[in-house]
Amino acid sequence: MADHDHTARTxxxxxxxKIGILLNISFVIIEGGFGLATNALSLLADAGHNLSDVLGLLVSWVAVILSQRERTDRLTYGYKKSSILAALFNAVFLLVAIGGIxxxxxxxxxNPQPVLENDVMIVAAIGIVINGFTAWLFMKDQHKDLNVKxxxxxxxxxxxxxxxxxFAALIMKFTNWFWLDPVFSLVIALVILISTWGLLKSATELSLDAVPQSIDLQKVKSFIQTQDTVTSVHDLHIWAMSTTENALTAHVIRTTLDHNNDFIRxxxxxxxxxxxxxxxxxxxxLGKISDESTDHCI
Structure with missing residues (x-):
């Protein structure tokens, strides 16, 4: 049974x-300051990425708020789609950040330059705690909401x-391989790209009203066709109204129109x-089994 209790978790x-944004703004200031003071590009790169995450969190949060607003005569679905746009924005913004890194x-x-390894390790350790805790805040809902994901x-x-x-700072401390700092920055960019690609793909598909990945259209169609008095289904469409709500429209052919309201309900x-x-x-x-040939659009 699907879990549709989205409002209760808002x-x-x-x-x-709120907590994630506050923690990450504080960390960006700390990490960016230490990166400048220690001449560590890996810290500066990660601070830039964290700054983009703060913006991404803000956009995602605004989308959550907007999605709860009432619909209007012009926006008959309300602002539900804003959560999909937020996910798409975050993915594109991260790709831009990757280019800068x-x-x-x-x-x-x-032109490799030395860094203060001890300071780098201390700041990065703080980042592990802050980012790890913030990720934990979103862990439960990320499977239900692409925006939260x-x-x-x-x-x-x-x-x-x-x-x-x-680990990179620890290696530099004992080897003086200062070229490892920019190399690891490239690794950071690759990690971001890999983690972002799936988000970009999913957000783009939902923006184009593709069938959400959590739903198998053919299973839905087969389920409808197995209902009593149903001979076929056509013009079956499934799309995402938001990152948490999905909609379906379908034309269902029955052998009778008796008790139609009860059937639909x-x-x-x-x-x-x-x-x-x-x-x-x-x-x-109303139709017969032969009408199944009209199934021209799913």
Missing amino acids: PLINRAF VVEAIQRLQ GAFIHMAGDAAISVGVV RLDHELTHNFDLNHTTIQVE
Whole structure:
């Protein structure tokens, strides 16, 4: 049975965004300051990435707030789609940040400079705690909401990156391989790219009203066709209204129109409780089994 209790968790998600934004703004200031003082590009690169995460968290939080606003005569779905746009914005913004990190790292590779390894390790260790805790705040809901998943990926990735920064600084401390700083910055960029690509793909697909990954269209179609008196289904469409709510429309051909209201009510109940669907619109048509050939659009 699908879990559709999104409204009840909104206060918890709002609190997670508030705490995450406050912690990460504080960390950006600390990390950026130490990066400048210690001449560590890996810290500066990670601070820039964390700054983009703060902006991403803000955009995601605003989208959560907007998605709860009432619909209007012009915006009949309200602002639900804003959460999809927020996820898409975060993915694109991260790709831009990657480009900046790569350019700076290549320039620094041509002229490696020493860093204060102890300070770098201390700041990165703080990052592990802050980013790890923030990721934990979003862990439970990231499987249900692509917008929240984007925030989770950023925070979990940052925590992993901070672990790598500690090891890189430790190696530089004993080897004086200062070229490792810009090299690791490139590794950071690669990690961000890998974690962002899936988010970008999913957000783009939902923006194009693709069937959400949590739903198998053919299973939904087969389920409808197995209902009593149903001979076929056509014009079946499933799309995301937001990162947490999905809708379905379908034309269902029955052998009779008897008890039609009861049939629609029951089918709506079954669909929303057996699949990750929140809103269904079903049009019933009278026909025979031969009419299945009209199934021209799914």
